[in-house]
Amino acid sequence: MISNQVTIAESHLMDLDALVKSRFVEIFGDFACYETKPLIKCVDCIEAGKSPKCLAFSRKMAEPGVLKLSAISSGVYCENENKALPRSVSLTIDKVVHANDILLSRKNTPELVGRSVLVKHTDGNIMFPDIIFRMHPLPPINAMYLSYLLAGPLLHSIQSLAHGSAKSMSNIPKSELAKLSIPIPALNLQNEFANFVSQVDKSRFGGMLRLLNSLSGIMHASFFSVADTD
Incomplete structure (x- = not known):
């Protein structure tokens, strides 16, 4: 019964991911019609x-x-x-992770190099390592739009920049990543997509809460069922 609930939850999450991808295509259509800029011109650094x-x-x-x-x-x-961190080592303040950071793996296996995320929340006091790049978009780029673009439609292009002598660990040069071509739709379209993703995230969170409540109920019932047979 528990495995069924987990399977249902996983299916729901996959459906939400597919919905976001579909909405992205619906809003932005063909990227060939948009102005493009190199990534380094779209972020602070x-x-x-x-x-x-x-x-x-x-x-x-x-x-x-x-x-x-x-x-x-x-x-x-x-x-x-x-x-x-050991007590003898202090945090490097300018390398501490903050909400709205976009983090991108510059060094990893060929399958995982170039993966990126948008930090939506952090408990603080945590640094990012030297094998991860950090960036923040400049106007008129929406952070949610840019992070989804890097993690989805442009992921293959980013991974193609990676090279290295060892196949097990590929490396993306900063100079090459900086030249990555970024399409720039109108800001209102970017904001529309960001708002949609925020609503999907709420649905995702609500689904996880329902799963936890359901599992808790199943375990509770199972516990008392076993107790009644003792």
Whole structure:
């Protein structure tokens, strides 16, 4: 019964992802009709993080830490994927993650390099490592639009920039990423898409709450069923 609930939830999430992709195409259509600019002209900068020596375990609560690559590899920001900083090492303030940061993996396996996320929330006190790039869009670019563009339609183009001597770890040069061509639709269209994604995220969150409540009810009923047989 629990596996059925999980399967239903996974199917719901896949449907929402497909809905966002469909809406993206519906709003923007053919990108060939839009003005384009190199990525470096669309963001304040493309900066790498810092990777001090960390402990072998994750931080506790909001103690200082550094993100692992797995924090962004899935396409969803997972801040609990981190390593704790030793007490002897201080946070580098200008490398601390903030809400609305766009984080992009500059070094990873060929399948995962170039993956990116938009940070919607952070508990604070966590840095991004030197194998991740950070950027913020400049007007008239909407952060949600740019992050979805990088993570979806342009992902293959970004990954094609990666190279390196070892097949296991590919690297994207900052100079090449900076030249990536970014289509720039009217800001009202970008905002329309961003608002749609926000509504889908609310539905996604609501679906997860319903799943948790359902699983809790099933486990509760199962517990008392077992207790009654004792």
